[in-house]
Amino acid sequence: MVDMPYEDFIRTRITELRMAKDVSEHRMSLDLGKSGSYIRGVTSGAALPSLRELFNIISYFDMTPGEFFAPLEQDDSAYHKLCERLRSLSEEDLEKVATFTKWITG
Incomplete structure (x- = not known):
C-alpha cells in the first residue's frame, strides 16, 4: 500500500476490481451471499469487511491475498x-x- 490508510486502500481496491470485472455493487453483494447493499456499505466507508469476508471478497476476484494487496498496476x-x-x-x-x-x- 502506497501512502494510503489501509481502510481507503481496501475500499479503493474493491471498487477497482469490481469495475474491472464489470459487476455492480448490488450483484457482487448478492453473489457473496450478503444483502444487496453490503458492498456499497464497504466502499462508501460505512463499514469494513471482517477478515473472513475480506478473504471471500478476494476469492470472488479469483485472486490471492498477495495479489489483492500488491496491485499489479505498480509493476x-x-x-x-x-x-x-x-x-x-x-x-x-x-x-x-x-x-x-x-x-x-x-
Whole structure:
C-alpha cells in the first residue's frame, strides 16, 4: 500500500476490481451471499469487511491475498501487464491463449 490508510486502500481496491470485472455493487453483494447493499456499505466507508469476508471478497476476484494487496498496476514488467490482460478474458479466450502458448513453447 502506497501512502494510503489501509481502510481507503481496501475500499479503493474493491471498487477497482469490481469495475474491472464489470459487476455492480448490488450483484457482487448478492453473489457473496450478503444483502444487496453490503458492498456499497464497504466502499462508501460505512463499514469494513471482517477478515473472513475480506478473504471471500478476494476469492470472488479469483485472486490471492498477495495479489489483492500488491496491485499489479505498480509493476511495469511485461509479465504483470499480460497477467492483468488475462484477468479480463473469457474462458474461451483463455483456452486460445493456452493453445498459443503451447505452440510457442513447443
